[in-house]
Amino acid sequence: MGSSTKKKKEKKKDFQKAKLKVGKAKAKAANFTDTSFKSKSIVVNQQTLVTDGSDPVEQFKQNLSLAINAKSDNQRRDALAYITNQLSATPPNDPVGTSGVLTKLLPLLSNSSALVRTQLLKLFRVLPPAEVGPNVEKILMYIRGGMTHLSNDIRNDTLNILEWLLEVAGDEVVSCPGGWLKTLNSFSSMLGWNPSVGSATSSKGWTLAPKATLGSKKGPEAQARQIQVLAKFLQTGFRAEAPLPHNPMAYWDNIYRLPETPNPFAYLNLFGTPRDEDSEMYPDRISRQRIFDAKWRPAISAGMESAKKEGGTVGRAAATLDRALSVGLE
């Protein structure tokens, strides 16, 4: 007998595509293997530290690692508080050194918990000021990251830390490579005073508050604080340098003595990567004034005028900025 319809249909089925129905999942292939997996982790929320006070060095290091790796925010804060106590004791018990402490703890600047950030600021205030100077570049990198963070609270707290840094090592901040222009860049992205937009903004609407800020929820106070810290930064940058007292041995010391400041040939940039304008060093007041005039003055003046017209806290902050600018750029 010839092939029946049943056999014909079976042969045709091999070459027919499965019809897809709307709202139903596609049919799985015959050789489909399920590669999904579940992973489980054990999280110890409150680690019980056996604090028998045996070795202060070991305890310090343990707390340092706990500050970074702990799962619970409270524990992090406690570890930071312990380290703060150790550093503020006399003599300060610091086996790792200020550079080591800063390297490990700076990433906590953008931690999501407010308690951790405030405790971090307290810790920074306890560090010896002379040793913060050489690490300014590293700290500024994290501060710039914090200033352009999406979260408002982190931005505010980062401004506090910038204020501390300006108090402690203001000269190094404005004269380190990238310190002047890159920080101004982050300020402008925070406030929305863009140099390319600058004079092209026309007043539309009944408020001139720039809409280009990163989500200004608590509008006026945050902006006032930002303008205040910007004024302080510019003040530090345009501060007149005091003339050094005459040292009669300076000529001979330069030849026969070892240098006293760390990294004395940094301005030559002999062995580093070539720096572009943004990351260049501007070691003295005149070069900072010049580059500020060239790049930032119109943008910041325009933003300041619009902020003054707002009035209130923002207007007062803008007035201090105005004073700082006029004193600095004379």
Next chain:
Amino acid sequence: MLSEEFISTVCGGPLSSNTAIAKDVGIYCHSISPAYSVKSTFKKSSVPVNCLGVSETHVFAAQHEKAYVHVYSRLRGNQEAFVAFPERIRSLTLIGDVLVMGTTEGRLMLWETCTGRLVSTPARHVQAVSCVAATPYHVLTGSDDSDIHVWSLPQLLELDSAAEPEPQRSLSNHRAAITGLSLSPSVSSDTNFCVSTSKDKSCIIWNYQTGDALRTLLFPASPLCVSLDPSARAICVSCEDGSLYLTEMFAEKPLLGAGSEEATTVVQVSLPFGATQPDIGPASCLSLSYDGTMLLTGHPKGQIMKWDIAENNSPVELANLNAAVTNIAFISPFPAEGPTKTVTITKPSQAERAYTFTGQFDPYPTAESRFDSLLNASGFPQEAMESAIAAFYQPAIKSPGESELQRKNEELWEVIREQRALQKQTLQRYVEAKSNSR
């Protein structure tokens, strides 16, 4: 873009099982700036302290407890030769093309790497030569028998010299084995000095050309190695108890020269510049960078620590090589200048009488110099002839001042000729009148 590079060597096998670090690598070439990285490595080498010599093209490494020197080519990145010597090598240094080696029997051997000539002196030291240092004019050898001998390098390398080489002088103030020797860059007879450290916890600064001990420094612990600042402004010493001392030569109380005290006054050095943690151990080798701002120390547990000279509280660990670090040498960031470059070394053979120098000249510059054009022309070239002939012509300058002067000259000559003609006429009349009157 320049980069700061240094070479470090290790001795012995890996200390802990760490699969990240290759087991048989003996010599590392690191680069510090702009960022730290290991640029290249050489394998199969176990180098004790003071046994590393680095040139632009080669690395010479004497092996621990063996009479071999491994030569690695930096240009090709591989091992070039195993060179065998009659005795075990205890210390080594490279000066120009000559490799100077001190042996465990107290001898000094010099091998010219471009010709293959080997010169060895009789054993002038009673014990092994623990450190060697050289300038283009002198070689200093310090030994475990507490003596330092000063040799003249040209005298040692003399061809066909009948007399056996002898040291020029011997510096013997130390009372225990010499552990480190470092020379100042100056070679004049007034301002040269060398620094030697010894196990009797002292360090002496000598004028090695006259043999005077200029200053003695006493340390609380026995110094292991010494390094001078590149401009010889400071002496850096690492001691057995893990502390580092940095003594400035011309501080408020200068150690040398005018303003310093008598040479017999001993200076106590007590304030350490830095100290390493006990789990890292004392530094077995140290080196200062070329700008004098960074100090690198190598430790027996494998760490290389970086210290900043001015901000000296805590060092940064640069690398852990997982074996005892025995030598650290900075490479000059400037290219070496010299008429020739050694591409392959010639192994030493003592039997030959005639030696051939093998080297490579730097490629000629592309612009032809005047000498090249003169050489390439047959006879005298045309331009040379023309310029020589033209030099004989008087220059015909017609500047306005000159023409004015010339005109005035002409006028004056006219006046003189007229006057002469008048004078002739008067004389003529006078003579006529006189002849008429007679």
